[in-house]
Amino acid sequence: MSRANPLPTASAVARHVVLLALAAVVLLPFAWMISTSLKPQSEVFLSEIRWWPDRLHVVENYTAAFAKAPLLQFLLNGAIVTTSIFALQVLIALPAAYALAKLRFYGRDTVFALVLFCILIPAQAIAVPLFLLFHQFGILDTYAALVLPFIISVFGIFLMRQFFLSVPDDLVDAARMDGISEFGIVWRIMLPTAIPAITAFGIFSVVAHWNDYFWPLIVLNSESLFTPPLGVATFRNSEAGTDYGPLMAAATIIIAPLVIAFLFAQRRFIEGIAFTGLK
Amino acid sequence: MADLALQHGGTTVVRRAHRRPHDARRAREQWTAVVLSFPALFLMFLLLIGPVATVLIISFTDYQLGAPSVGLVGLQNYQDLFSDRVFWKSLGNTLRYVAIVVPASVAFGLAVALLIESGEGLKSFYRAVFFVPVMATLIAMAISWEYMLHPQFGLINLLLKQIGLAPQSWLTDPHLVLPTLAAIGIWQLFGFNMVLFLAGLVSIPRHLYDAAALDGAQSAWSRFWLVTWPMLGPVTMFVVLISAVRSFQVFDTVHVLTKGGPNKASEVLLYTMYSEGFEFFRSGQAAAVAVVFLAFVLTLTVIKARLIEKRVHYL
Numbered sequence: 001m002s003r004a005n006p007l008p009t010a011s012a013v014a015r016h017v018v019l020l021a022l023a024a025v026v027l028l029p030f031a032w033m034i035s036t037s038l039k040p041q042s043e044v045f046l047s048e049i050r051w052w053p054d055r056l057h058v059v060e061n062y063t064a065a066f067a068k069a070p071l072l073q074f075l076l077n078g079a080i081v082t083t084s085i086f087a088l089q090v091l092i093a094l095p096a097a098y099a100l101a102k103l104r105f106y107g108r109d110t111v112f113a114l115v116l117f118c119i120l121i122p123a124q125a126i127a128v129p130l131f132l133l134f135h136q137f138g139i140l141d142t143y144a145a146l147v148l149p150f151i152i153s154v155f156g157i158f159l160m161r162q163f164f165l166s167v168p169d170d171l172v173d174a175a176r177m178d179g180i181s182e183f184g185i186v187w188r189i190m191l192p193t194a195i196p197a198i199t200a201f202g203i204f205s206v207v208a209h210w211n212d213y214f215w216p217l218i219v220l221n222s223e224s225l226f227t228p229p230l231g232v233a234t235f236r237n238s239e240a241g242t243d244y245g246p247l248m249a250a251a252t253i254i255i256a257p258l259v260i261a262f263l264f265a266q267r268r269f270i271e272g273i274a275f276t277g278l279k
Numbered sequence: 280m281a282d283l284a285l286q287h288g289g290t291t292v293v294r295r296a297h298r299r300p301h302d303a304r305r306a307r308e309q310w311t312a313v314v315l316s317f318p319a320l321f322l323m324f325l326l327l328i329g330p331v332a333t334v335l336i337i338s339f340t341d342y343q344l345g346a347p348s349v350g351l352v353g354l355q356n357y358q359d360l361f362s363d364r365v366f367w368k369s370l371g372n373t374l375r376y377v378a379i380v381v382p383a384s385v386a387f388g389l390a391v392a393l394l395i396e397s398g399e400g401l402k403s404f405y406r407a408v409f410f411v412p413v414m415a416t417l418i419a420m421a422i423s424w425e426y427m428l429h430p431q432f433g434l435i436n437l438l439l440k441q442i443g444l445a446p447q448s449w450l451t452d453p454h455l456v457l458p459t460l461a462a463i464g465i466w467q468l469f470g471f472n473m474v475l476f477l478a479g480l481v482s483i484p485r486h487l488y489d490a491a492a493l494d495g496a497q498s499a500w501s502r503f504w505l506v507t508w509p510m511l512g513p514v515t516m517f518v519v520l521i522s523a524v525r526s527f528q529v530f531d532t533v534h535v536l537t538k539g540g541p542n543k544a545s546e547v548l549l550y551t552m553y554s555e556g557f558e559f560f561r562s563g564q565a566a567a568v569a570v571v572f573l574a575f576v577l578t579l580t581v582i583k584a585r586l587i588e589k590r591v592h593y594l
Contacts, residue, residue: 015398022391023408026466030411032434033423049437096319104305105312111320118327120580124528124549125573126330128337128556128565133330135344152322182311211416213531214549218557229418233535236422244426251419259415266407273414274474 037061037248044244057245062253064246068238071253073224074231078257081146081227082206088151089205090198097160098186102172112161118154124214131218145219146227150209156201163197164190203272210258228254334573338566345560356567368543369551370571372457373527376547379461380468380526385518387465388472393507395473396480397499406477409470417467421535424463425450450536453544460532460545468525472518479514483507513586520583527576548572 031051036044040057043050065071099105100112130149131140139145167190175189191198213229220226226234232254236247262269341352360366395405412420427434428449436446449459483506491505530549533539539546539554552572556565 012398012400015394016400019391019394019401019405023405026409026412026470028434029420029423029427029466030415032427033420036426045432047432047437049434049441092318092322095315099312099315103308103312103315105309108312111316114320114323114328116584118323120577120584121327121331122524122528122573122576124530124552125569125576126327126334127552128562128569129330129333130326131557132333132337132344132562149326152319152326154323154327157319182315186315207414211414211418213418213534214553217534218553229416229531232416232419232422236425236535247422248426251422254419255415259411262411262414263407266403266410269414270406270410270474274410274471274478 033248033251036244037252039245041243041245061245061249065249065253068246069231069235069250070223071231071250074226074228075257077225078210078228080143082209084147085150085209086202086205088147089153089156092151093153093156093160094191095186097157097164098190100161101164115154115157119158127215127218134219140219141221141225143225146216149215159197159201160194163194167193199268200272203269207258207273334566334569337562338570340563342562343560344562356563359564360567365543365546366551369546369548372546373548375457376461376464376529377523377526379458380464381519381522383465384468384472384522385515387469388518389476392473392476392480396477406474409473412467413470417531418535421463421532425536428459451541453541456537456541456545463532464526464529468522472522475514475518476511479511483510517583517586520579524576524579
């Protein structure tokens with residue numbers, strides 16, 4: 001709190017010592033995971049701590065990981081599912097958010113109240129009826145089953161509406177004067193102004209669904225459709241704690257895309273996940 | 280409209296000229312709004328409101344996937360649930376898990392945020408490091424944790440041995456399993472809380488600290504109690520509720536690491552619902568558990584929504 005008067009050196013050093021120690025503890029699972037992914041079997045089961053292996057087994061472990069499980073397929077599935085969900089969420093939420101923010105219509109307050117009510121519903125609580133519904137439609141164990149429950153983001157509608165409220169009405173009126181249709185206004189005027197909000201929402205959405213385990217676990221059987229978390233969990237079950245090198249290599253591969261993206265754009269990620277995630 | 284206009288005789292012409300385009304615009308706006316919000320509204324009913332109503336209804340039936348007939352059984356599912364030792368164990372474990380994770384992740388989040396803000400260097404580096412567990416795939420990290428907690432070759436026990444302490448069976452000892460899962464939960468969650476506290480700290484006006492200093496609050500300790508803590512009050516309430524909702528939803532680590540064991544020592548609400556509904560396909564029972572889960576989470580989120588309405592303006 002002493003930003004105005006500069007800290008004495010001793011407490012500045014103490015601050016770094018404590019924070020660095022904490023950082024080391026927090027990063028321990030990542031470091032140990034990567035370290036293990038470099039080790040041969042013989043050095044995994046040791047009764048001493050060895051951070052860097054005597055014999056480096058990087059190539060062996062990572063090729064074994066790719067050979068034992070279709071990791072690329074899992075990553076591809078993750079990409080397909082998360083981008084489909086996000087694209088459909090925007091396609092459905094944006095017009096509704098525009099209507100709620102910029103149009104006067106009968107029933108607007110009711111629709112908005114429903115949106116607020118739906119925000120309260122946790123996804124896990126409605127898993128049973130959704131599973132039965134998808135069973136009725138015969139779409140369990142498909143990409144559709146992974147994507148459909150999430151294409152309506154009431155939270156996205158709420159977020160975009162709040163954003164659109166701050167867009168001046170003049171912009172919309174000017175567009176109408178120019179003869180742009182309402183549909184055109186949504187996609188050619190509102191969408192570009194909302195890019196910052198949509199980016200934050202996109203990061204929130206992609207991270208949440210890339211990491212989701214509960215729903216894919218429930219609806220999937222076929223390994224060819226597995227998303228990354230389900231894939232790595234199955235890999236671990238089939239290994240049953242015997243071959244940690246390739247298993248840790250697989251875990252490293254699964255978390256790599258998001259963690260690398262995070263390191264490149266950490267401010268945007270924090271905005272997206274922490275601040276978008278709670279309003 | 281036309282009738283009304285005629286009754287007023289003289290002003291009719293003027294009014295019509297004035298109102299017609301207005302009414303037409305009104306009607307068109309209504310129609311546009313309906314078209315634009317219909318897909319969202321339809322899907323809200325199909326995928327959210329409908330299922331919430333259905334889960335309530337199913338909880339009053341003996342529905343089983345694949346069974347030839349369904350019947351209403353009234354409160355039978357709830358009676359079964361409330362007389363089932365496993366359910367109480369599961370609810371108790373969930374509450375214990377929440378009771379460990381919430382205070383610890385809030386305290387750690389606040390402490391780290393204060394520490395980061397107390398100086399200048401490496402602010403965004405620290406923020407990023409503590410945030411990594413929040414977004415790294417929890418399932419993959421749970422597998423790494425499992426290996427770290429391995430009784431013989433795990434890093435944790437090797438470290439304990441180095442400093443002369445006894446190794447533990449972290450995930451198979453019934454007394455240790457829930458605290459161990461809670462520790463993983465804290466590790467994952469506190470960075471999220473830290474970010475919220477950092478935002479709260481930055482928005483505390485500087486002049487309050489100057490005023491406190493004038494009033495004789497010289498030490499960092501007294502400045503904290505005089506200014507920071509009261510000003511962070513609303514943020515803290517908010518963070519507590521959000522952490523409670525999140526930790527109530529614990530499932531991933533339980534499913535991968537313990538399957539609720541040993542001997543139901545780590546059985547939690549969502550895991551009970553999952554095994555009833557999707558392993559034994561007793562949909563009625565699962566729905567009853569889901570309703571209990573929903574009641575808890577709804578209560579917490581309604582309180583949270585009230586707070587937002589009162590404008591927690593630091594966020």
